[in-house]
Amino acid sequence: MRRGLQIGKILGIPILLDPSWLFIFGLLTYAISSSFAERYPQWPNSQHWVVGLFTSALFFGSVLFHELSHSIVARHYKIRVVSITLFIFGGVARIGRDPGKAIQEFNIAIAGPIASFVLAGAFFGISLLFPSDQKLTALATYLAGTNLILGLFNLAPGFPLDGGRIFRAIVWAITKDFSKATRAAGTSGKLIAGALIAYGAWCGLHGNLTGGIWYGLIGFYLLGAANDSVQQLAIRETLRGLSAADVMSQEVPIISGGISLQDYSEEVLRTGRRYHLVVTDDRLVGLMNVQALHAVPRDEWEHNSVQSVMIPRDRILWASQDEPLQRLLERLFAADINQMPVVSGSPDDGAHVVGIVSRDAILRVIQARSELRHATPNK
Numbered sequence: 520m521r522r523g524l525q526i527g528k529i530l531g532i533p534i535l536l537d538p539s540w541l542f543i544f545g546l547l548t549y550a551i552s553s554s555f556a557e558r559y560p561q562w563p564n565s566q567h568w569v570v571g572l573f574t575s576a577l578f579f580g581s582v583l584f585h586e587l588s589h590s591i592v593a594r595h596y597k598i599r600v601v602s603i604t605l606f607i608f609g610g611v612a613r614i615g616r617d618p619g620k621a622i623q624e625f626n627i628a629i630a631g632p633i634a635s636f637v638l639a640g641a642f643f644g645i646s647l648l649f650p651s652d653q654k655l656t657a658l659a660t661y662l663a664g665t666n667l668i669l670g671l672f673n674l675a676p677g678f679p680l681d682g683g684r685i686f687r688a689i690v691w692a693i694t695k696d697f698s699k700a701t702r703a704a705g706t707s708g709k710l711i712a713g714a715l716i717a718y719g720a721w722c723g724l725h726g727n728l729t730g731g732i733w734y735g736l737i738g739f740y741l742l743g744a745a746n747d748s749v750q751q752l753a754i755r756e757t758l759r760g761l762s763a764a765d766v767m768s769q770e771v772p773i774i775s776g777g778i779s780l781q782d783y784s785e786e787v788l789r790t791g792r793r794y795h796l797v798v799t800d801d802r803l804v805g806l807m808n809v810q811a812l813h814a815v816p817r818d819e820w821e822h823n824s825v826q827s828v829m830i831p832r833d834r835i836l837w838a839s840q841d842e843p844l845q846r847l848l849e850r851l852f853a854a855d856i857n858q859m860p861v862v863s864g865s866p867d868d869g870a871h872v873v874g875i876v877s878r879d880a881i882l883r884v885i886q887a888r889s890e891l892r893h894a895t896p897n898k
C-alpha cells in the first residue's frame with residue numbers, strides 16, 4: 520500500500536503525502552487562521568493567514584518528528600523503515616516487520632509520544648521566552664497544546680495507537696504469548712474506537728456536528744485498523760510452519776522472449792497460465808505475466824515482444840525453498856508483485872529454478888486452512 524506523493528527523504532526514509540493530507544492541511548490552516556482572527560482582531564487579516572499557515576505547517580512537522588522518533592528506534596533494532604506517510608488522521612511509519620521482542624516493541628512505540636511531549640515542552644518554553652512577540656506566542660502556544668494532545672491521544676491503550684503497542688508489549692512480556700497480546704490490544708482498540716464513535720454521535724446530537732463527524736471518522740478509521748491487525752495475526756498463525764517449498768508450483772511454464780505479445784496472450788488464453796519464465800537461447804532472461812501484458816495497450820501487442828515488457832532477470836525477486844511463507848507473502852505485498860520464482864542454491868552462480876510461488880497459491884492455502892479449522896470441532 521505505497522500510496523502518496525514522495526516529497527523527499529529524511530535519513531533515507533521516503534516521506535509520502537497521501538492525497539487526503541492536502542484536504543486536512545487546508546482545513547487545519549483555515550481553522551487556525553480563524554481562531555487567530557478571533558483572538559487577535561488587531562492583526563491585519565493577511566497576518567492571520569500567514570501565521571496560521573506557518574502554525575499548520577509546523578504542526579505537520581511535529582507529526583513527522585513523532586513518526587521519525589518511532590523510525591529511529593526501529594532502525595536501532597535493525598528493523599527497516601519502509602516509509603512515513605502523512606494523511607488525513609496524522610502520520611504513520613511503516614516498518615518492515617514486527618519487532619522480535621517485547622522490549623523492542625515497547626521502546627519503538629513509546630518514542631513517539633515522548634517526542635510529542637518534548638515538542639510540547641519546547642513550544643511552551645518558546646511562548647514563555649518571548650511574551651512580547653504576539654505572533655510567536657500565538658504559534659508556540661497552539662503547537663504546545665496540540666503536541667500535548669497528540670502525545671496523550673496516542674497513549675490510549677488500543678491498537679493501532681502507540682498506547683496499544685505499549686499495551687501489547689507489556690502483555691506480551693508477561694504472558695510470553697504474542698498472539699494473545701495482539702488479540703488483547705486489538706480488542707481494547709475496538710473499544711476505544713467504539714467509544715470515539717459514540718462520543719462523536721453524542722456531540723452530533725448536542726449541536727456540535729463538525730466535531731461529531733470528526734470523532735466518528737477517527738473512530739471508524741481506528742476500528743478498521745484494529746480489525747486489520749487482528750486479521751493479520753490470523754494470517755500469520757495460519758501460515759506458521761509453512762515454507763515456500765510447500766506451496767510452490769513445481770511446474771514452471773516457459774516461454775521464448777522473441778514471441779509477440781499477441782502470441783503470448785493466445786498462449787495465456789489457451790493454457791490458463793498467468794505467468795511464465797522467459798528463456799532466450801537456453802538462458803533465463805526474465806519473468807512474464809498477465810500484469811506486464813496489460814501494461815501495454817492491446818493494439819500494440821502485435822508489434823512488441825515479450826522480451827521488451829517482461830520483468831528482466833536482475834529485477835526478479837527470488838525465494839528460497841525454506842523461506843517462511845509469512846515472510847514471502849510480506850515481500851510479495853511490499854514489492855507489489857504476484858509471483859516469485861523459487862531457486863535452489865544461490866541465484867548468482869548456477870542456481871536453478873525449482874518452482875514458482877504465486878500470491879494466489881498462498882491465499883488458497885490460507886483459505887483452505889481456515890475453512891478446515893472452522894470445520895474441525897473442539898479446535
Ligand SMILES: [Zn+2]
Nearest residue numbers: 631632673681
Ligand atoms: Zn506514534
